[in-house]
Amino acid sequence: MNADIAVREPSQDLVARVAAEDPRFWAKVQVTPTGCWVWKGNCLPNGYPRLTRQGTGMYAHRYAFSRWREPIKSGLVVDHLCCVRNCVNPMHLEAVTPEENHRRSTALMVLNRAHCPKGHPYVESNIEWEGRARRCRVCRREQKRQSERRCALRRQGKVA
Ligand SMILES: [Zn+2]
Ligand SMILES: [Zn+2]
Numbered sequence: 001m002n003a004d005i006a007v008r009e010p011s012q013d014l015v016a017r018v019a020a021e022d023p024r025f026w027a028k029v030q031v032t033p034t035g036c037w038v039w040k041g042n043c044l045p046n047g048y049p050r051l052t053r054q055g056t057g058m059y060a061h062r063y064a065f066s067r068w069r070e071p072i073k074s075g076l077v078v079d080h081l082c083c084v085r086n087c088v089n090p091m092h093l094e095a096v097t098p099e100e101n102h103r104r105s106t107a108l109m110v111l112n113r114a115h116c117p118k119g120h121p122y123v124e125s126n127i128e129w130e131g132r133a134r135r136c137r138v139c140r141r142e143q144k145r146q147s148e149r150r151c152a153l154r155r156q157g158k159v160a
Contacts, residue, residue, distance in 0.1 A: 014091070018068060025051070025064070029088060036082055037064075037089035047085040064088040065095065077101045083108065 019026040028041040039049035039060050049060035061080070066072050068090040079101045082092040096104075114122055116136035128135040 014068065018064075018090075022067070025060070025088075028060075034082065034084075035089060036084045036087040036092060038084065039086040039088050043086050049086045049088055061086075061088045061093055064090045065093045069093065070095070079104060 015031075018029075028039060029037040030040050032038055041060065042050040042052075044050050044059075051058055051060035051063050053063075059078070062072060062078050065078050072078060072095050075097070076095040077098050079094050079096045080087055080092060081094055082089070084092070087093075111134075116122060116134075116139055118136070118139055120126060120136045120138040122134060122136070126137045128137050128140060
């Protein structure tokens with residue numbers, strides 16, 4: 001959990017409000033030590049929490065955000081700052097553009113990946129940091145060797 005989210009921890013007031021205003025919703029919430037409100041109700045195959053109201057299915061996290069944070073402007077998606085897909089804590093959510101959401105999830109995927117694109121493990125000894133990006137040392141060496149080989153061949157006049 002990052003510090004950003006800790007600041008956004010809902011006050012007991014919000015807990016009391018949600019429990020009072022929508023007990024059916026609150027009954028399906030399990031609060032975790034990290035402050036996530038994990039949805040115990042149905043989830044869609046994609047892992048997002050589902051809620052049914054008056055026969056209409058909707059995303060439970062979108063419902064929570066629009067009811068206890070602010071209305072969701074059209075075209076915006078609700079992003080999980082905590083990265084827990086079935087969390088419905090309004091304070092862990094943020095309405096962003098689909099582009100921003102995509103950018104964030106790709107950045108995260110890259111960071112969570114345990115291997116480089118060639119399958120070498122991203123262990124401490126094999127990581128070279130380039131700003132905030134990780135580079136694989138094995139691949140680096142391989143690339144260097146290849147370019148040296150190309151240079152040698154070029155010197156011998158075998159490639160243009
Ligand atoms: Zn959460
Ligand atoms: Zn590699």
